[in-house]
Amino acid sequence: MRSPALPVLIAAANGAAYTIHHSVPSRHGECAGPYKVQFDRVGALVVWCYDEAGATVSSHSTTTHSRTVDTAGTWIVDKPAGEALVIRLERRSGRAVITGIE
Secondary structure (H helix, E strand, O other): OOOOHHHHHOOOOOOOOEEEEEEOOOOOOOOOOOEEEEEOOOOOOOEEOOOOOEEEEEEEEEEHHHHEEEOOOOOEEEOOOOOOEEEEEEEOOOEEEEEEEE
């Protein structure tokens, strides 16, 4: 999953908010079924891709975003095939912070 330069998207003022609707969890065809996403407080992002029977077909993780974005908690969401991942961000103490996902 490629991560845009998130802090640039949020206004510089503390309390500024921004919502990302990430419509494709991976490259076309690589995660076409349902998927699960976890953002955790220590900065990891994990994506599990499933087939229609619910078997895991791949999983991916990264911490690349944690250099520029903090995570306020740990969230795990299950998403049906093709549904956008919604990531809520807020500026806190000059940093972009993930405040929730759905």
